[in-house]
């Protein structure tokens with residue numbers, strides 16, 4: 147049986163396929179992440195071509211048969227191309243970080259409306275923000291996204307024994323492998339020392355709508371995130387992080 151699916155989707159990544167087609171990875175609002183084959187869209191007269199740019203929000207129609215790795219795209223119309231991001235290279239790089247994150251970490255067709263709304267919220271926030279905030283916004287939303295991926299760091303008490311955690315010279319021990327802050331007894335080889343403002347910023351990201359992070363703190367969180375995602379998200383490395391400025 148073939149179902150026609152009409153949904154909203156954010157384009158995460160596209161890859162050229164054969165002479166004139168594209169394979170698009172799309173995060174949708176109702177079907178999770180899907181791979182869509184867009185036949186003939188790289189031909190000059192294609193109507194759909196402009197809709198397939200990364201981080202576009204589109205209305206999408208595709209045909210779904212039984213579970214397959216890929217479905218055929220029937221139509222795509224741009225709802226928002228986030229022009230205020232697209233015209234600013236630093237914002238583009240920030241947007242691509244979150245797109246790569248979701249492309250690499252969301253399992254196919256795992257219906258996760260939270261991922262879609264967080265990415266959409268990020269793009270809307272990034273569009274309105276100062277260019278100088280693009281990097282810290284991307285880092286903050288990456289931290290937020292860990293929660294939806296089921297790997298939110300444990301920041302309340304020792305992740306191993308739930309005991310109190312001492313603050314050594316204002317620094318807090320965070321075990322990358324255990325996934326949270328630790329007491330002295332549960333110190334391990336993967337412990338990093340988080341400065342107090344970094345720890346507070348991490349907590350704020352989960353407790354408030356949005357908390358602006360200064361660039362020094364954002365840099366520290368970024369360093370910590372690289373190792374954290376590698377350990378907790380199946381060896382995920384984000385290539386786009388190196389272009390984040």
Ligand SMILES: [Zn+2]
Pocket residue numbers: 304305306307308309328329330331332
């Ligand atoms: Zn402990």
